[in-house]
Amino acid sequence: MTRRELWSKIKNAALNAYDEHEADAVSGLIMEELYGLTKVDVILEPNCKVEVALIVEHDPEQVASLLCEAYPVQYIIGHTTFCGHKFHVGPGVLIPRPETELLVKLITDDIRDSVNSSKLGKQLNILDIGTGSGCIAVSLAAEFPDAKVVGMDISDEALTIAAENASLNNVNIDFVKSDILQSMPGGPYDVIVSNPPYVRESEKSMMKRNVLDYEPHLALFVYDDDPLLFYKAIARRGKEKLVSGGKLYFEINEALDRDMFLMLLDEGYRGIKLVNDMFGKPRIIKAWLN
Numbered sequence: 244m245t246r247r248e249l250w251s252k253i254k255n256a257a258l259n260a261y262d263e264h265e266a267d268a269v270s271g272l273i274m275e276e277l278y279g280l281t282k283v284d285v286i287l288e289p290n291c292k293v294e295v296a297l298i299v300e301h302d303p304e305q306v307a308s309l310l311c312e313a314y315p316v317q318y319i320i321g322h323t324t325f326c327g328h329k330f331h332v333g334p335g336v337l338i339p340r341p342e343t344e345l346l347v348k349l350i351t352d353d354i355r356d357s358v359n360s361s362k363l364g365k366q367l368n369i370l371d372i373g374t375g376s377g378c379i380a381v382s383l384a385a386e387f388p389d390a391k392v393v394g395m396d397i398s399d400e401a402l403t404i405a406a407e408n409a410s411l412n413n414v415n416i417d418f419v420k421s422d423i424l425q426s427m428p429g430g431p432y433d434v435i436v437s438n439p440p441y442v443r444e445s446e447k448s449m450m451k452r453n454v455l456d457y458e459p460h461l462a463l464f465v466y467d468d469d470p471l472l473f474y475k476a477i478a479r480r481g482k483e484k485l486v487s488g489g490k491l492y493f494e495i496n497e498a499l500d501r502d503m504f505l506m507l508l509d510e511g512y513r514g515i516k517l518v519n520d521m522f523g524k525p526r527i528i529k530a531w532l533n
């Protein structure tokens with residue numbers, strides 16, 4: 244099979260599930276990650292044969308049929324990049340989103356500020372609730388190698404992938420299986436962070452097929468009658484587990500920013516601040532405990 248034939252097979256398959264622009268990006272990523280070919284390689288030597296070993300390892304027919312079905316490209320490749328680090332991903336975990344990188348960046352900047360103003364002279368304790376692939380916990384542990392980071396999740400599959408990602412990135416994290424609706428392990432913590440399920444069932448109709456059909460619903464959805472279920476549990480339990488001045492950081496549903504603000508205020512948190520994502524939507528909320 245030539246480079247041009249492979250490219251057109253992959254691109255045509257992607258066009259079944261994505262618009263032209265996305266299909267271009269998706270097929271470019273597949274070509275590069277699975278077959279080691281950039282667009283320039285294809286343009287310069289279109290008739291050059293693709294290495295047989297690569298064709299055998301990643302059967303183009305199979306890759307094309309997964310793409311046609313809108314199977315997420317990161318699951319096909321098996322990994323993604325988040326905050327500059329490589330993460331294994333598979334159907335048991337949510338694919339890390341760029342919005343979540345902002346959450347990590349905000350926490351990192353805040354911690355650096357408090358270290359600089361020497362409010363923090365001791366070991367940092369950080370808890371990530373619903374750690375999933377471990378992207379938040381691992382990125383924070385990589386930024387702050389002296390911190391003690393705990394990642395909790397209810398899913399065994401997620402915990403296995405998160406542990407793989409911790410070793411892939413050479414960081415030490417305590418992973419704990421626990422349900423936040425039942426208990427919050429360990430503590431006291433300086434920072435508690437979470438990107439819990441926040442998409443309401445009624446919002447399913449607005450979701451893309453590659454997310455809705457393949458990413459874990461356990462990590463995505465909440466019932467419409469109590470969409471802040473996980474946030475309320477974390478805020479309440481957090482009061483027992485955060486040190487005085489400890490901070491809470493959440494990724495949120497942009498439609499529930501006001502409800503989140505009022506809930507945190509009601510629970511006794513202070514310095515509540517909403518932060519917009521790159522699309523101008525309220526996506527992060529932070530607060531501290533007196």
Ligand code: GLN
Nearest residue numbers: 438439440441442462463
């Ligand atoms: N931002 C994700 C999405 O839109 C949802 C993440 C979550 O529910 N925590 O698919």
